[in-house]
Amino acid sequence: MVVGTMTTKVILKRKNKASDTRINIILDAISRGYTQRDASKLAGISEDTISLWKKDSEFSEQMEQKEIEYKYSLLSTIHKAGERSWQACAWILERKYNSEYGKPKDDSNPNEELERRQKLILEKLNGMLPD
Secondary structure, eight states, X not given: OOOSOHHHHHHHHHXXXXXXXXXXXXXXXXXXXXXXXHHHHHXXXXXXXXXXXXXXXXXXXXXXXXXXXXXXXXXHHHHHHHTTOHHHHHHHHHHHTHHHHSOOOOOOOHHHHHHHHHHHHHHHHHHHSOO
């Protein structure tokens, strides 16, 4: 956790809501994978307030660093699971290299299929009706 940094001091000068405790709550929540919205609620402030604070480049960089650390933690867990289960490795391949390993996308248009079926039904009904 980061306490008493230059960022905290800069934010404290500009915002009454800022405190070391709130900033640490936010950074800790982000490092655990919480969204910015949830982190703001935990800290007792609005999401807009965090957005304002992120204009301070040092605070913004700290938040980004916490997000990257969280991603690293999750990917490390998946890599460890991959030693025991091929599915974990497949999951990473599908997402990281989607064009090569992902499932092919269904390019069909559901509206076209519906229109095709409607046309077939109408043709069959027209064939059943007397002239």
